[in-house]
Amino acid sequence: MLLGITAGAQNRQQRLKDHLYTLAADSLKGRAAGSEYSRRAASYILKQYEAIGIKPFFEDWHLRFASGGRNSSFDARYLDVVGVIEGSDPELKNEYIVLGAHYDHLGVRNGKVYNGADDNASGSAALIEVARELFSKRDSLRRSVIIAAFDAEELGLWGSKALSDTLVKAVGLDKIKLMMSLDMVGWYKASGKLKLEGAATIKDGQRILTEGAEKFSIVVDPVKFEKSIFTATDTEGFASKGIPTLAVTTGLKSPYHKPEDDAELIDYEGLDKVAGYISGITLTMASDPSFERSGHVARKHALNAPAFEFGVVASIDRTNMNFHKSALVTKEGYGGSAGVQMQVNSGNFGLNVRGLYECASAKFPDDAAPYSSFVRVRHQAVTVPAMAMLQTGGGFRGFVGFGGYYSRILKSDIEDFTLSGKALEVNMNQYGLNYSIGFVIGQMIFDVSGRNQINNLFNSGDIKAHFQTFSVTLGYIF
Numbered sequence: 001m002l003l004g005i006t007a008g009a010q011n012r013q014q015r016l017k018d019h020l021y022t023l024a025a026d027s028l029k030g031r032a033a034g035s036e037y038s039r040r041a042a043s044y045i046l047k048q049y050e051a052i053g054i055k056p057f058f059e060d061w062h063l064r065f066a067s068g069g070r071n072s073s074f075d076a077r078y079l080d081v082v083g084v085i086e087g088s089d090p091e092l093k094n095e096y097i098v099l100g101a102h103y104d105h106l107g108v109r110n111g112k113v114y115n116g117a118d119d120n121a122s123g124s125a126a127l128i129e130v131a132r133e134l135f136s137k138r139d140s141l142r143r144s145v146i147i148a149a150f151d152a153e154e155l156g157l158w159g160s161k162a163l164s165d166t167l168v169k170a171v172g173l174d175k176i177k178l179m180m181s182l183d184m185v186g187w188y189k190a191s192g193k194l195k196l197e198g199a200a201t202i203k204d205g206q207r208i209l210t211e212g213a214e215k216f217s218i219v220v221d222p223v224k225f226e227k228s229i230f231t232a233t234d235t236e237g238f239a240s241k242g243i244p245t246l247a248v249t250t251g252l253k254s255p256y257h258k259p260e261d262d263a264e265l266i267d268y269e270g271l272d273k274v275a276g277y278i279s280g281i282t283l284t285m286a287s288d289p290s291f292e293r294s295g296h297v298a299r300k301h302a303l304n305a306p307a308f309e310f311g312v313v314a315s316i317d318r319t320n321m322n323f324h325k326s327a328l329v330t331k332e333g334y335g336g337s338a339g340v341q342m343q344v345n346s347g348n349f350g351l352n353v354r355g356l357y358e359c360a361s362a363k364f365p366d367d368a369a370p371y372s373s374f375v376r377v378r379h380q381a382v383t384v385p386a387m388a389m390l391q392t393g394g395g396f397r398g399f400v401g402f403g404g405y406y407s408r409i410l411k412s413d414i415e416d417f418t419l420s421g422k423a424l425e426v427n428m429n430q431y432g433l434n435y436s437i438g439f440v441i442g443q444m445i446f447d448v449s450g451r452n453q454i455n456n457l458f459n460s461g462d463i464k465a466h467f468q469t470f471s472v473t474l475g476y477i478f
Contacts, residue, residue: 032107188270
């Protein structure tokens with residue numbers, strides 16, 4: 001059985017502890033999304049909201065959705081609990097700040113209960129107490145504040161996606177001024193700070209987020225944008241629509257996604273500071289008529305690539321030398337290249353130019369036995385590939401490119417060799433076609449590319465050959 005609503009005039013830290021021990025109890029079997037036990041957790045949270053005095057945002061407290069966050073009546077076994085504290089300003093009350101925390105976790109695996117105290121009973125408990133504080137000061141709130149407990153975050157951020165889609169249709173994109181996600185906020189002492197990722201998405205974000213910290217004796221770390229390509233939180237469904245977001249966390253210090261993530265390990269004094277601080281900055285943002293978005297979006301959330309990008313790249317190259325109309329064969333050699341890239345983007349199109357310094361090698365026919373024996377030759381060059389790009393949008397950006405390249409040979413071992421008794425003179429200016437296919441995740445680039453030389457490798461017309469190069473490239477965009 002779930003504990004009843006906390007009675008009496010307990011202090012906030014004790015109430016937070018009560019919430020944690022309820023939501024992360026063994027009896028809730030890890031609150032697997034869509035399960036009977038996640039329903040019990042949702043029921044507990046709803047009763048807390050009702051006791052505080054919060055009203056449902058929609059006609060019903062529950063926003064039901066199907067797999068993938070789809071707003072569908074078919075298999076809609078997941079549910080968010082969505083309430084609202086209405087603002088006091090006749091006009092600004094139609095603008096919204098969304099505070100959210102997911103309440104689901106991993107359930108039972110291999111006979112072990114994953115209670116998910118930090119992930120994310122801590123965020124759910126903090127959200128209840130933030131809501132209590134804001135409701136007590138509702139006359140000071142000019143904008144309305146939506147309080148949302150999300151289901152199915154662990155399955156792929158489904159609950160927050162469902163709410164972002166529904167909310168945009170209900171109130172309009174421009175009316176949602178900020179979404180803040182509280183996710184794993186129970187290990188402040190171990191972390192030494194509260195991180196808020198997305199400060200640059202709101203105007204004067206750094207100032208707003210740091211000014212309130214001293215009052216609550218808390219160390220905060222406002223980070224401009226969410227950058228991790230390996231993790232995501234409930235901000236994503238909102239941020240991908242261009243809505244300013246803050247991902248609030250004490251980090252990955254807890255034994256999250258492990259059976260050991262239990263309520264007794266939570267730093268309740270720190271969690272109390274977090275709840276107080278979030279209440280304070282939310283009150284500030286909901287009460288300030290000049291609060292607005294900056295217009296900047298994290299790269300991982302952007303619908304389209306930025307107009308200009310600059311980065312560094314490095315690759316492993318495999319080069320082969322092909323002779324025209326000859327029985328002579330060569331074997332590929334391996335080398336590497338590194339340099340910079342610049343790209344100009346417009347929607348799904350781009351122009352990419354790289355400047356590379358490369359060291360390449362190939363196995364060249366030995367003049368003593370040109371059809372059966374090989375010697376390794378190397379050359380150094382500066383190469384400039386330029387390509388027209390066709391690309392998708394979003395934080396995961398796939399692309400294909402096609403264009404040409406110019407290469408200036410700086411030094412080549414080939415001139416130290418002869419073929420059929422003839423000295424070889426390398427053409428120091430080479431050009432050809434190149435192609436690329438790959439993707440960008442966040443700020444990381446991965447692609448495979450090929451280059452095929454068009455002009456002759458040698459100055460002599462008697463011997464015709466060209467280089468073919470295949471490359472695997474990693475890069476980073478600043």
